[in-house]
Amino acid sequence: xxxxxxxxxxxxxxxxxxxxxxxxxxxxxxxxxxxxxxxxxxxxxxxxxxxxxxxxxxxxxxxxxxxxxxxxxxxxxxxxxxxxxxxxxxxxxxxxxxxxxxxxxxxxxxxxxxxxxxxxxxxxxxxxxxxxxxxxxxxxxxxxxxxxxxxxxxxxxxxxxxxxxxxxxxxxxxxxxxxxxxxxxxxxxxxxxxxxxxxxxxxxxxxxxxxxxxxxxxxxxxxxxxxxxxxxxxxxxxxxxxxxxxxxxxxxxxxxxxxxxxxxxxxxxxxxxxxxxxxxxxxxxxxxxxx
Numbered sequence: 001x002x003x004x005x006x007x008x009x010x011x012x013x014x015x016x017x018x019x020x021x022x023x024x025x026x027x028x029x030x031x032x033x034x035x036x037x038x039x040x041x042x043x044x045x046x047x048x049x050x051x052x053x054x055x056x057x058x059x060x061x062x063x064x065x066x067x068x069x070x071x072x073x074x075x076x077x078x079x080x081x082x083x084x085x086x087x088x089x090x091x092x093x094x095x096x097x098x099x100x101x102x103x104x105x106x107x108x109x110x111x112x113x114x115x116x117x118x119x120x121x122x123x124x125x126x127x128x129x130x131x132x133x134x135x136x137x138x139x140x141x142x143x144x145x146x147x148x149x150x151x152x153x154x155x156x157x158x159x160x161x162x163x164x165x166x167x168x169x170x171x172x173x174x175x176x177x178x179x180x181x182x183x184x185x186x187x188x189x190x191x192x193x194x195x196x197x198x199x200x201x202x203x204x205x206x207x208x209x210x211x212x213x214x215x216x217x218x219x220x221x222x223x224x225x226x227x228x229x230x231x232x233x234x235x236x237x238x239x240x241x242x243x244x245x246x247x248x249x250x251x252x253x254x255x256x257x258x259x260x261x262x263x264x265x266x267x268x269x270x271x272x273x274x275x276x277x278x279x280x281x282x283x284x285x286x287x288x289x290x291x
Contacts, residue, residue: 009038014222080110
């Protein structure tokens with residue numbers, strides 16, 4: 001029987017143009033995290049490639065792969081060897097002409113527990129994801145791994161409290177957010193950059209507090225074409241207190257200890273789940289409440 005205290009790690013790196021090089025780097029960082037005691041390790045969004053969604057380019061579809069597929073087979077062998085849980089975000093080729101932004105969860109024995117397909121797909125300057133990805137159709141998922149019951153959401157999902165709530169209600173103890181977010185290079189003032197980054201962090205801290213769960217966001221770093229990724233991967237506890245945080249620009253294996261027994265403590269002292277008025281929330285299924 002495993003302890004309630006689980007060590008997790010977030011891998012924050014830059015990305016090169018060669019997917020094979022990125023996979024090799026990720027495997028090295030996973031080994032580094034495992035050697036430091038991490039039992040659950042999360043890679044950044046679309047870790048195997050640079051962030052190709054800055055433009056609408058048909059050639060980028062060549063990066064897509066099946067799940068399970070070449071990358072997941074390598075990661076399954078590594079998870080089995082190191083006895084760690086892996087969360088890996090990939091460009092999924094589901095069928096000819098049908099693609100998803102997908103995270104696969106691999107248990108500590110190398111078993112592929114399943115996948116989560118990104119539900120909220122952005123379409124903004126520099127983030128043209130609707131050109132590439134079909135919205136997820138698997139719903140919000142939890143995965144009962146050897147070390148914890150986890151939920152996985154992906155980047156743009158992190159702005160939606162409904163996604164965090166539904167995943168927590170399914171039993172997630174830790175919410176993982178593989179992420180690729182940054183600023184347009186040379187366009188924004190330092191004040192705007194700071195406010196955007198703080199908003200990104202605040203919304204995720206609020207998910208931890210509102211749901212009584214740990215939250216872990218793994219971002220990338222470096223400059224890729226017109227985007228400067230802002231790093232700052234972090235882990236927070238169910239009261240929204242930061243347990244560990246990476247820098248803005250350094251490649252990092254960020255470790256944190258999550259004491260799952262604290263979830264019950266927080267939820268009993270701040271009983272938000274008890275006091276929810278679920279019978280009053282039906283209108284959330286509407287796009288907007290017009291008069």
